[in-house]
Amino acid sequence: MANYDVIIIGGGPGGYVCAIRCAQLGLKTACVEGRDTLGGTCLNVGCIPSKALLHASHMLHEAEHNFAKMGLKGKSPSVDWPQMLAYKDDVIGQNTKGIEFLFKKNKVDWLKGWGSIPEAGKVKVGDEVHEAKAIVIATGSESSDLPGVEVDEKTVVTSTGALALGKVPRTMVVIGAGVIGLEMGSVYARLGTDVTVVEFLDQITPGMDLEICKTFQRTLKKQGLKFIMGAAVQSVTKQRAKAKVTYKLRKNDKEDTLDADVVLVATGRRPYTEGLGLEALGVTVFPRGQIQTNDHWETDVKGIYAIGDAIEGPMLAHKAEDEGMAVAEVIAGRKGHVNYGVIPGVIYTAPEVASVGKTEETLKEEGRAYKVGKFSFMGNGRAKAMFAGDGFVKILADAETDRILGAHILGPSAGELIHELCVAMEFGASAQDIALTCHAHPTCSEAVREAALACGDGAIHS
Numbered sequence: 139m140a141n142y143d144v145i146i147i148g149g150g151p152g153g154y155v156c157a158i159r160c161a162q163l164g165l166k167t168a169c170v171e172g173r174d175t176l177g178g179t180c181l182n183v184g185c186i187p188s189k190a191l192l193h194a195s196h197m198l199h200e201a202e203h204n205f206a207k208m209g210l211k212g213k214s215p216s217v218d219w220p221q222m223l224a225y226k227d228d229v230i231g232q233n234t235k236g237i238e239f240l241f242k243k244n245k246v247d248w249l250k251g252w253g254s255i256p257e258a259g260k261v262k263v264g265d266e267v268h269e270a271k272a273i274v275i276a277t278g279s280e281s282s283d284l285p286g287v288e289v290d291e292k293t294v295v296t297s298t299g300a301l302a303l304g305k306v307p308r309t310m311v312v313i314g315a316g317v318i319g320l321e322m323g324s325v326y327a328r329l330g331t332d333v334t335v336v337e338f339l340d341q342i343t344p345g346m347d348l349e350i351c352k353t354f355q356r357t358l359k360k361q362g363l364k365f366i367m368g369a370a371v372q373s374v375t376k377q378r379a380k381a382k383v384t385y386k387l388r389k390n391d392k393e394d395t396l397d398a399d400v401v402l403v404a405t406g407r408r409p410y411t412e413g414l415g416l417e418a419l420g421v422t423v424f425p426r427g428q429i430q431t432n433d434h435w436e437t438d439v440k441g442i443y444a445i446g447d448a449i450e451g452p453m454l455a456h457k458a459e460d461e462g463m464a465v466a467e468v469i470a471g472r473k474g475h476v477n478y479g480v481i482p483g484v485i486y487t488a489p490e491v492a493s494v495g496k497t498e499e500t501l502k503e504e505g506r507a508y509k510v511g512k513f514s515f516m517g518n519g520r521a522k523a524m525f526a527g528d529g530f531v532k533i534l535a536d537a538e539t540d541r542i543l544g545a546h547i548l549g550p551s552a553g554e555l556i557h558e559l560c561v562a563m564e565f566g567a568s569a570q571d572i573a574l575t576c577h578a579h580p581t582c583s584e585a586v587r588e589a590a591l592a593c594g595d596g597a598i599h600s
């Protein structure tokens with residue numbers, strides 16, 4: 139048994155970042171993690187492995203579709219799947235070991251095992267009970283169940299199984315056109331799998347700017363992904379090493395089936411708080427499983443805090459990290475702040491999709507007068523040289539003050555470009571501020587400036 143200032147339960151991006159910041163602020167800190175490696179969902183079975191496979195499959199796509207156009211001739215590479223998985227595992231290993239190194243460097247104790255909270259101020263790991271002045275719950279999330287669908291992580295898989303399939307399937311049905319479905323669907327489509335996405339709603343990636351969604355879906359269709367929209371999946375039945383998906387179209391109740399080698403269930407995630415003992419402690423949990431917290435991430439039990447996927451808000455690694463840093467500041471007696479209005483969201487397909495702030499739909503709902511500045515990557519020389527002219531930058535600014543309210547990008551490096559707009563929004567900048575800032579030529583960032591110019595007197599290259 140040991141006494142700590144802070145014990146964090148969960149070593150994902152919320153938990154490990156919180157632990158490091160607590161230690162940097164002079165608090166005696168431990169982090170409990172039950173997995174064999176640190177880094178949580180994000181490093182082990184989420185952000186990092188999916189981006190490794192997206193990168194590798196994008197390289198293949200470039201070799202197959204664009205190399206010859208640039209005079210790079212020769213046999214296209216073939217897929218050595220075990221090697222691609224080994225590369226992905228190596229990337230995971232480098233990252234998870236990096237967190238272990240950071241823990242040692244910052245003198246954070248890793249308490250290995252699954253933790254529970256027998257009472258406020260105490261954390262039990264295995265047979266040991268440790269004391270802590272503050273406890274932070276950062277236990278993350280898990281895939282949601284879908285009624286009528288039994289996951290075996292081989293034929294019927296969640297994202298975790300989809301990141302480690304025995305072979306590249308010939309056919310795949312993806313249930314859910316959200317972020318996981320489209321990223322993993324893209325990976326397999328590029329590797330040659332016939333991918334059909336079945337989505338309950340009439341639009342993909344619900345909640346995103348509608349114009350972006352529509353163009354994004356068209357782009358994915360051109361890449362070979364098929365979509366069945368407005369379809370409610372009724373069941374998935376396994377037949378030897380294959381599966382049959384039965385769905386009903388919402389518009390006419392017509393039932394149909396699809397056969398596939400692999401079915402990926404990607405219909406959302408829910409907080410994981412099992413075994414912590416929240417009910418006995420009196421910690422309030424919302425009906426959908428999120429832990430309720432106040433503005434300082436404190437639950438309604440004093441000294442017990444919660445962050446990341448386990449609480450409300452977007453389930454994103456950087457949101458969890460920001461909350462981890464902010465709650466550490468609060469526990470150390472300082473002020474902690476997260477600006478929930480400026481949290482970027484990125485889908486790492488090719489082209490990438492990135493957004494921050496309000497969509498046109500939310501501005502209309504709010505009755506706010508706004509203007510739109512748009513610029514197509516077709517007018518951007520650098521994007522054209524990279525065969526990446528599909529897509530556009532869209533900036534939404536207040537009609538009167540010109541203040542940037544939201545930005546949405548479909549195009550090359552959208553996930554990098556969005557941060558210029560995040561910083562601008564944090565500083566309360568106007569579209570003109572961006573338009574008057576010199577942007578290097580030739581860069582994709584010039585498309586952001588052109589969209590800002592389009593909020594005023596007009597873009598130059600359109």
Ligand code: FAD
Nearest residue numbers: 148150151152172178179184185253278446447453454455
């Ligand atoms: P987690 O990362 O889930 O970490 C929680 C940790 O707590 C886990 O390691 C778990 O083992 C541990 N734990 C749970 N209970 C206990 C206990 N009782 N005792 C000890 N340990 C415990 N987000 C992005 O921003 N960008 C992306 O590109 C992205 N890609 C993703 C791809 C996939 C396939 C998936 C599934 C998710 C992706 N996400 C992405 C989401 C991102 O992974 C999560 O938002 C993020 O990991 C949440 O961080 P967290 O610290 O709250 O929880």
Ligand code: NAI
Nearest residue numbers: 314315316317318319337338371404405406407453484485
């Ligand atoms: P999601 O919430 O993004 O998408 C789920 C989709 O499934 C929605 O379009 C929904 O309408 C649909 N759906 C729900 N029930 C259905 C049904 N019965 N039949 C057909 N479709 C149905 O969830 P997803 O993709 O599982 O991702 C979970 C979380 O992981 C997200 O919150 C996301 O933030 C995070 N993530 C983030 C990534 C990133 O930032 N690049 C990458 C991957 C995941």
